[in-house]
Amino acid sequence: MxxxxxxxxxxxxxxxxxxxxxxxxxxxxxxxxxxxxxxxxxxxxxxxxxxxxxxxxxxxxxxxxxxxxxxxxxxxxxxxxxxxxxxxxxxxxxxKDLHLPEVTVLRVTKLPVRKDQTVPILAVATVEILGITVSGITIKQGRDGLFCNMPQYYSEKKGYRDVVHGTTKRMQEAVFEKVLATYEMAGKEKENAK
Structure with missing residues (x-):
């Protein structure tokens, strides 16, 4: 017993x-x-x-x-x-990082670049992970290249806070890598179509 x-x-x-x-x-x-x-x-x-x-x-x-x-x-x-x-x-x-779930990019929507943004938002992505659809992942152009942010909200006291995020650095990287690869692939396909 x-x-x-x-x-x-x-x-x-x-x-x-x-x-x-x-x-x-x-x-x-x-x-x-x-x-x-x-x-x-x-x-x-x-x-x-x-x-x-x-x-x-x-x-x-x-x-x-x-x-x-x-x-x-x-x-x-x-x-x-x-x-x-x-x-x-x-x-x-x-x-938990040994067997990461599949990240499926459902959609990447390019946005017009606004001149009033210090860090331009180029696109917004929607992904599916573990049966959960996550919308509002932003693709931004930084000084060192492209990067992503999970969906966020802004609070006067705490600044920007993620609404949803991976619990490990590797899970976050897996989402961002897949989103950026899809974004870059769409750019190359558009370039080749010209």
Whole structure:
């Protein structure tokens, strides 16, 4: 008979950027226990004296009067459960980019270039991913070439925010690569038709 976990633990973990990983931070995120208490965690790596690499979960701390104090101290049993949930979340984060879903570009609509835009919007695309149709992906001309933005809204307090986006950098890149390839292909076909 399998024992039921004492807590319901949700770990929302992101892999650190390469530079952070070089400084020993492998991942970071938040953990929620029983949908009642949420706190930040980091997964740090270090090399033991025998050369073996190991990782461990750290909890929030702060420095006060020159001394570090723990702000969150789970007991041993909860610490083990959190570590297990965090490592499972890291495994999920690593493997989800291995089998990306198909991105189908349904439509790319060229727009007239407006002179009042500092970064011209050249076209708007609609794609389908996982049975979801996403409209309003913009294709823009930047100083370094073409780039895309997911559909956005503007807020005075927060600036531009994506309405929908891939949960990983690789998923975002897959959408943008497919949209830009379709846009460029349409431009070449129009050029060849002349």
């Amino acid at each position: 399998e024992m039921k976990e004492r807590w319901q633990i949700e770990a929302d973990i992101y892999l650190a950027e390469k530079q952070e990983q070089e400084n020993g931070v492998w991942a970071y995120g938040k953990v929620t226990v029983d949908q009642l208490l949420t706190f930040q965690v980091r997964v740090l790596t270090c090399t033991k004296e025998n050369g073996e690499k190991t990782s461990f979960v750290t909890y929030p701390r702060r420095q006060r009067n020159g001394k570090w104090e723990d702000l969150v101290r789970p007991d041993k049993e909860l610490r083990e459960a959190v570590t297990k949930a965090v490592h499972q979340a890291i495994q999920n984060e690593i493997t």
